[in-house]
Structures are given as structure tokens and as C-alpha cells.
Amino acid sequence: MPQLAQRMGRAKPSAIMVVAETAQRLKAEGRDVISFSIGVPNFLPGEHVYEAARRSLESDSGQYGSNRGANAVLDAFIGHLGRLGLDGYTRNNCATGVGAKHILYNLAEALLDEGDGFAFATPYWTSYMDIAEIVGADIQLLPCPPEQDYKLTPEQLDAALAKKPRVFLFNNPSNPTGMVYTKDEIAALADVVARHPDTWIITDDIYNMMVFDGVGYHNFVHFRPELRERVIFVDSLSKTYGMPGWRVGLMAGPEVVAKAVTTLNSNHITSLPEVVSAAAAAALSGPQDVPAQRCAEFQAKRDQVVAALNAIPGVVCPVPQGAFYAFPDVSVAFGKSHGGKVIGNDVDLCNALLEAKGVACVPARPSASRAACASATPARRRSWRRAWRGSRSSSPSCPDPHPHEHEPHAVRSHPT
Numbered sequence: 001m002p003q004l005a006q007r008m009g010r011a012k013p014s015a016i017m018v019v020a021e022t023a024q025r026l027k028a029e030g031r032d033v034i035s036f037s038i039g040v041p042n043f044l045p046g047e048h049v050y051e052a053a054r055r056s057l058e059s060d061s062g063q064y065g066s067n068r069g070a071n072a073v074l075d076a077f078i079g080h081l082g083r084l085g086l087d088g089y090t091r092n093n094c095a096t097g098v099g100a101k102h103i104l105y106n107l108a109e110a111l112l113d114e115g116d117g118f119a120f121a122t123p124y125w126t127s128y129m130d131i132a133e134i135v136g137a138d139i140q141l142l143p144c145p146p147e148q149d150y151k152l153t154p155e156q157l158d159a160a161l162a163k164k165p166r167v168f169l170f171n172n173p174s175n176p177t178g179m180v181y182t183k184d185e186i187a188a189l190a191d192v193v194a195r196h197p198d199t200w201i202i203t204d205d206i207y208n209m210m211v212f213d214g215v216g217y218h219n220f221v222h223f224r225p226e227l228r229e230r231v232i233f234v235d236s237l238s239k240t241y242g243m244p245g246w247r248v249g250l251m252a253g254p255e256v257v258a259k260a261v262t263t264l265n266s267n268h269i270t271s272l273p274e275v276v277s278a279a280a281a282a283a284l285s286g287p288q289d290v291p292a293q294r295c296a297e298f299q300a301k302r303d304q305v306v307a308a309l310n311a312i313p314g315v316v317c318p319v320p321q322g323a324f325y326a327f328p329d330v331s332v333a334f335g336k337s338h339g340g341k342v343i344g345n346d347v348d349l350c351n352a353l354l355e356a357k358g359v360a361c362v363p364a365r366p367s368a369s370r371a372a373c374a375s376a377t378p379a380r381r382r383s384w385r386r387a388w389r390g391s392r393s394s395s396p397s398c399p400d401p402h403p404h405e406h407e408p409h410a411v412r413s414h415p416t
Helices: 015-028 047-058 071-083 100-111 126-134 154-161 183-194 225-229 255-268 274-285 289-310 346-357 377-394
Strands: 094-097 117-122 138-143 167-171 200-204 231-236 249-252 362-364 368-372
Touching: 015 126, 015 346, 015 362, 047 274, 071 094, 071 231, 071 249, 071 274, 094 100, 094 255, 100 126, 100 167, 100 200, 100 231, 100 249, 100 255, 126 138, 138 154, 154 167, 154 183, 183 225, 225 231, 249 255, 346 362
Parallel strands: 117 138, 117 167, 167 200, 200 231
Antiparallel strands: 094 249, 231 249, 362 368
16 A cells, blocks of 8 residues: 655644544533633624625635735735834735644745754744644754743843754744733844844744733834844734634745745645635724724633632642733642543643543643633633532542532632
């Protein structure tokens, strides 16, 4: 029998999607499952987005679209960049894709030869590793422990870039930690990047409009405009506009990079569908009240989730300032048992929570677990109650934080 290509030996399913699909399977079997796994915002776009899609269907041309992206989408994206303080980009600097993940994969194909250095911080979004392994990159991880708020330091970045990786991938706000770099922190890192001209910089900043506590969104280019020659900004409609199923990713950067992504598009997706392009243009150029409102809601949910997690004995959850994830340290559970099985790591704990308690989270080795905070309030209430019960059965020494409350309103002292 013919064999698959060797690179398929390096490819593996997305860890996040594996958890999400397991949760869906258990739901189909009749289980009551609450999922905090896949990062979906749990809201829908504004009516003007649907109206644009309907108009597009009514006037459908039935033709292929542009490999780069429809002009209306590119122009709307350039307007969005301007609102972020990233001025001076033209259509030739931009390209679209089927989601930000597709953009990132295209960039890996365009910028990395096999064996080239690919540097990024840990904790990281699991797809970074998956993509890097498929293209055969030399993966260079930059550990960012909780003691430094899961953030890169200038000294750490300087040492990493001194090794001249072909690509440095930077994520702000962070998935999975939700941490956001301050203005001064970005300025300091930008100075470091400017000293190392041999490395492409990808900024995966798809949560740029989901920033809390007045921290604001900042980019290397804001402080060192000359970095526009090497910085590739990646964005998406999925999180900000409640459109993960529409699959629209975008990039802005040097013309040569945008042209390379466009060429790759021409060889696999051809173009985004016309109706998707119409909806994307409407989302980017239309009223921005829905994203602004949802950002405020997510900040409130953040506060609820972090309070609930920190109420679990032994669990420590730093306060995220962006995106919609919580990143608790769950190592307190390691070495304990549940249902006769020893919990040895984050994967074991997430499996136990899902199988025994019906709560789906994403493992984030070595000692944390990512939980998406965008679900509805009743679901969060039920999930924390289940998790607390799970912590009691895992460790007899763990007291119930609410020993007399076992109904859905039981956790009101931690407003979830």
C-alpha cells in the first residue's frame, strides 16, 4: 500500500479540537457537558453583517474572487488598522485567508524552510507547535513562568533573537493566558527587535479589541515604525465580531509577504466566498458597538471566573487583562486520585473533569489548564459547582468552599 508523506508523521490533530470533539460526542450520548475548551465568543455579529450577507446572496455573481481578498474587505481592514494606530498600509500590504490559523500556516510556508528557527513564548496556543512541526521548523521555546506574569522580558528576547531565528511569533493579548503587554513593555521589546534585523516578526494579535482595565493595545510598529519592513500583523473576525464560523483571517505587512500569501491562496483556496467577503467588509467597516459592548461583558465575566477559580483550594489563577481565557495553575491536583485514577498531569486532570464531571477544559502543560470564559452565566455556575465537588473527591483535605450550598444559586458569593 502506498505510504503517506513523511511530514504527516509530524502532523497531529489540534489538541483544542480533540477536547471540543470529545465534549460534542458526550453531549450526543446524552451527557450534560459544559465546554470551556474551544475559544468561541458565544455571541453573534450585528444585524448589519447579516444584511450585507443577504444582499450579497441576492446579487451573487457566481464568479471566483480575488486571491488576495475582495477590495471591500481589504479597504475595511485598512480602516480597522487605522483605528488601531497602524497607518500607511495599502491593499498591496494585505491578504486574507480562511481564518487566522490559515494565515499563520501560509506565513510558515512562506517564511520558513525546513530547519529554520521558529521562536515563540510559552505558554502558547497549541497550533503554533502543530504548524511548526508540520513545516519542519527548528522550534525555539522561550519559557515565561507565572513569576514573570507569563510575559517575555527584553533580556530573554534579546538572547533568543541573538540566535537569529528566521521567525519570531509574538502573541498579544495572549492565548492561553489572557495576559496583555503594557505600553512600556511593548516599547522595550520593540527596541530589542530593532537590534536584530535578520528575523521576521509575526504579531498574532487577534484579540486586539478585547483588552481590559485600560491597558490598551500596543504594537511594536507604534514605537519603532521602521519595523514595518519585518512585522506581519495577523487578525481575525472570529473573536471580535462573533464570527468564528465565517472563517476570515487577515494580515498586513511587507508587500513581498502579502504577495507570497496571495500566491499560496491561489494554489489552494483561490478566494474567500463572495458572501463571506460581504459580511467581513460590513463587520470591519460598520458600527463597532457590538465589539465594544462584548468587551465590557467579557471583562465582567473575567472577574467572575477568576474569583471562582481562586476560591478552589490550592488553585491559583492570575488575573488576565485580555481575550477571554483564564489560565489557572492546577498543579495542586497532581498526585491525587479520582475514581481510582491518579492525576499525574494537566491532561489527566482535564480528562477526569470531562469524563467524570462533564466540564471540558484544555490542558496547557506543564501545570495549567485553559478555560474559555465566554460561556453563559448559568453554565459557569454549574461548572464551578462540579469542579469543587471534583476537588473534594480528589483530595479529602480540600474543603468545600460553600459547604451548605448545592443549588444553582449556591455560588452567588462568587458572582458567576
